[in-house]
Structures are given as structure tokens and as C-alpha cells.
Amino acid sequence: xxxxxxxxxxxxxxxxxxxxxxxxxxxxxxxxxxxxxxxxxxxxxxxxxxxxxxxxxxxxxxxxxxxxxxxxxxxxxxxxxxxxxxxxxxxxxxxxxxxxx
Amino acid sequence: xxxxxxxxxxxxxxxxxxxxxxxxxxxxxxxxxxxxxxxxxxxxxxxxxxxxxxxxxxxxxxxxxxxxxxxxxxxxxxxxxxxxxxxxxxxxxxxxxxxxx
DNA sequence: CCTTTGTTTCGTTATCTTACGAAATACAAT
DNA sequence: ATTGTATTTCGTAAGATAACGAAACAAAGG
Numbered sequence: 589x590x591x592x593x594x595x596x597x598x599x600x601x602x603x604x605x606x607x608x609x610x611x612x613x614x615x616x617x618x619x620x621x622x623x624x625x626x627x628x629x630x631x632x633x634x635x636x637x638x639x640x641x642x643x644x645x646x647x648x649x650x651x652x653x654x655x656x657x658x659x660x661x662x663x664x665x666x667x668x669x670x671x672x673x674x675x676x677x678x679x680x681x682x683x684x685x686x687x688x689x
Numbered sequence: 690x691x692x693x694x695x696x697x698x699x700x701x702x703x704x705x706x707x708x709x710x711x712x713x714x715x716x717x718x719x720x721x722x723x724x725x726x727x728x729x730x731x732x733x734x735x736x737x738x739x740x741x742x743x744x745x746x747x748x749x750x751x752x753x754x755x756x757x758x759x760x761x762x763x764x765x766x767x768x769x770x771x772x773x774x775x776x777x778x779x780x781x782x783x784x785x786x787x788x789x790x
Numbered sequence: 791c792c793t794t795t796g797t798t799t800c801g802t803t804a805t806c807t808t809a810c811g812a813a814a815t816a817c818a819a820t
Numbered sequence: 821a822t823t824g825t826a827t828t829t830c831g832t833a834a835g836a837t838a839a840c841g842a843a844a845c846a847a848a849g850g
Contacts, residue, residue, distance in 0.1 A: 596714035600721070608712035611707045612808085613697035618786070623790050628707070633826060640696055642810055647828055649808090665817045666826045670708055681789045687717070688782045689724055713838080716843090734796060743840055749800055766847045767796045 603683040606676075609656035614639060614649045619658065622672045629671040693744035704784040707777075715740060715750045720759065723773045730772040 596604075596613065610616055621635060622628050636643050651668060653659045657676040662669045697705075711717055721727050722736060733751065737744050751771060754760045758777040763770045
């Protein structure tokens with residue numbers, strides 16, 4: 589009985605990628621923070637003071653969100669201003685909304 | 690400069706857990722399948738034939754969804770009938786909806 | 791009781807994740 | 821030129837994840 593070689597759809601892959609980006613409380617916290625604040629941007633240090641993790645660990649989580657495309661970082665040395673990546677965030681909402689029917 | 694020892698909220702932790710459960714295309718596929726089919730139940734073999742992964746790997750993914758509380762399995766030997774766990778699925782929707790504002 | 795069937799568990803391997811402190815970077819101000 | 825500040829990258833370690841095939845299991849049917 590041959591098993592289907594069909595791969596997953598692009599949408600399933602993208603949804604899984606966004607879900608993975610949100611699969612740690614710190615990253616959920618960050619996206620919450622961005623959504624709640626009208627400007628939808630923040631500096632790493634601002635959030636670091638509120639989280640029970642090392643700064644280097646926070647940096648890793650920021651990279652994960654950036655790699656997934658949910659945020660982008662604009663250098664404004666010595667600060668880095670992180671902002672929501674609205675197009676991908678909108679896509680995330682859309683993909684989840686579709687899943688939820 | 691003392692760092693806050695505040696932990697994450699229960700909601701952040703729960704949302705992250707549900708997101709993690711959805712962080713693989715196969716698991717997204719399974720939940721899609723459940724949502725699309727009115728009865729919201731299925732047998733492991735049905736879905737196995739459509740996925741490009743080994744049965745044992747599918748079993749692992751089913752365990753992950755079960756551990757996260759998104760599905761439950763009712764033994765109906767030699768079949769196992771997997772069904773959506775509606776209360777937790779509703780909570781998942783609610784938590785994501787809150788995040789999306 | 792033996793076999794078949796659908797499914798899980800086991801054993802294994804490779805890779806990814808999370809975490810931390812230390813060191814590096816990059817600019818501003820002294 | 822040196823110092824200070826904000827942040828990242830590096831190095832490392834522990835643990836989780838995803839994948840497979842082989843073996844185990846549990847009930848039904850012969």
C-alpha cells in the first residue's frame with residue numbers, strides 16, 4: 589500500500605513556523621507587548637528589565653522572532669529598535685483565523 | 690540594577706504551550722483535518738495514509754497534541770479514535786484571539 | 791490458540807532549543 | 821584616546837524534538 593509522498597501545503601508550513609515562533613512564553617510576552625503598545629516598537633533593554641531571563645537569552649528569542657519574520661530590528665546605536673513586522677503578523681492572524689474557522 | 694524576578698503569566702505559558710503543539714506542519718494538518726470534519730474525530734490510520742511520515746512518527750505527533758490537551762484518544766480496539774478536545778481548543782482560539790487584538 | 795490488524799513503544803541518531811556568563815562590537819560622551 | 825552603555829555573538833552544556841525501523845501489544849477472527 590503505497591504511502592502518499594504529498595508534502596505539506598505552504599500554508600501549513602508557514603503556520604507551523606509562526607506557531608513555533610510563539611512557542612515560548614518570553615516570545616509570547618514580546619509580541620503581546622508590541623501589540624499592546626500603539627507604536628508597536630521597543631528597545632531590547634526596556635523589555636529585558638521585565639523578564640526573568642539573561643540578556644543574551646532575550647537576544648536569542650529576539651533572533652527567533654526576527655527569523656520567523658514577526659519583528660524587525662532597526663539599529664539606532666547603541667540601541668536597537670524592534671518593531672512588529674506588520675505584513676507577516678497580519679498573515680499570522682489570517683492563518684490562525686482560518687484554522688480556527 | 691535588580692532584574693525583575695516576575696515569571697510569565699499563566700496565560701502566556703498556556704498560549705506558548707498551545708503554540709508549541711501547533712509548531713509542526715503535521716500537527717497543523719491534523720488539527721485542520723479535525724476542524725474541517727464535522728464529527729471532529731478520526732482514526733490514526735486514516736490520516737497516516739495521507740502524510741509523508743512513518744506511522745511511529747505520526748504516533749509521536751499525536752502524543753504531542755494529546756499532551757498539550759488539544760486532542761484525546763478513545764480506544765476502540767484495534768482502532769484508536771482521536772477527537773478534538775473542545776474545551777482546550779476553544780481556549781486556544783480565545784488566547785490567540787486575545788493576542789491578535 | 792494462533793494469526794492478523796492497527797497502533798504504540800523502544801532504541802537510536804541527528805539536530806534544535808534554551809539557558810548562562812564571558813567576550814566582542816559599536817557608537818557616544820568625556 | 822579612554823570609558824561607558826546597549827546589545828549581540830561566542831562557547832558550552834543540558835535537555836527536547838523529529839525521524840526511522842523493529843519489536844511489542846491488545847483485541848478480533850479464524
